[in-house]
């Protein structure tokens with residue numbers, strides 16, 4: 091059965107899967123209906139200002155203290171946390187990868203997470219990590235929560251189901267899902283990708299929560315509209331089988347065994363919730379006469395820092411759109427940036443790269459490292475007839491952070507790292523010859 095959702099971003103939602111399970115007019119009655127336990131989950135300090143204060147009240151079969159027991163440390167060799175200054179020998183440079191290889195044998199979502207870069211400091215609650223995921227096995231009696239940050243999940247191939255404490259989210263390529271910090275969940279496959287694996291990307295955000303960017307002079311509409319964010323209705327498992335809970339906490343992993351499912355929330359209300367969003371509902375705003383705006387115009391979600399306008403991480407997309415600018419070099423300009431750009435391609439082709447950036451692939455253009463269109467892309471855009479053109483069949487994204495991104499050893503040694511990426515700019519010849527026209531290429 092398809093999950094059901096409620097529209098809105100950051101609303102005060104309420105939902106119950108049994109009639110009367112949700113107390114009205116109070117949070118903590120002496121004896122909640124159905125013998126449920128009342129519990130608060132806080133996503134912000136109790137005293138956060140009203141605009142950023144987030145908490146939900148959960149009414150559950152057992153309180154969460156029963157969902158963990160004694161912990162033992164385990165190793166998750168591919169999931170790294172910042173700071174992770176791995177000593178590997180790769181020199182500084184612009185980097186690009188083909189999709190990560192599928193693992194051998196059955197692998198679930200947690201074991202299928204491969205960290206590509208880390209930035210900031212997970213314990214200091216600043217920065218982020220960029221991961222790829224590739225898995226082929228459902229989490230059945232396996233559950234997890236991540237205390238280190240929220241997880242923005244970007245499927246690239248295959249549809250996955252995220253069964254969270256607060257309800258079920260199905261998410262397919264061109265949609266994203268957000269799992270809040272600390273929220274219990276398990277992940278399974280609804281429809282595998284082309285090679286039998288579910289694939290995608292994750293931004294693990296250690297900092298302040300993702301929120302909608304202000305629109306400034308754009309006004310009250312366009313970009314990501316709040317009603318297109320969908321939060322699941324309450325759903326629960328009532329299951330008494332041996333279960334395993336994995337916890338990511340300060341960059342370390344711990345497991346605990348319990349005798350029942352921790353996804354036992356029958357009703358809830360509040361504004362600290364998971365959600366999904368369809369990137370195809372993003373209404374892009376762009377240049378309608380000339381020039382190429384900064385990519386921030388395509389920000390879907392931003393995780394701010396205390397410094398105004400300086401994001402811990404922005405989630406930016408490059409969706410299908412009309413290109414109409416006159417007398418303009420229409421693809422991204424050549425540039426260097428104080429922020430660090432990790433990119434992925436969900437489908438199609440990206441307009442700055444004619445070749446080599448493939449769906450499921452990744453690129454990293456780190457702090458102040460120059461980049462821009464490859465030579466064939468430059469040639470094409472410099473000579474194109476500038477009639478209105480629709481960029482179709484494309485969906486790229488960027489995790490852009492104020493912190494330099496450190497490569498993991500896994501990423502540096504990955505067999506799909508393209509050692510010839512920098513050659514994509516080889517054909518950019520000198521065109522200056524002292525005449526106003528320049529040398530034509």
Ligand SMILES: O=C(O)Cc1cc(O)ccc1O
Pocket residue numbers: 383384385421422423425427431442455461462488
């Ligand atoms: O580097 C990239 O391809 C991402 C990007 C796109 C764009 O349109 C402007 C700047 C930018 O960093």
Ligand SMILES: [Fe+2]
Pocket residue numbers: 425427431455461
């Ligand atoms: Fe860039």
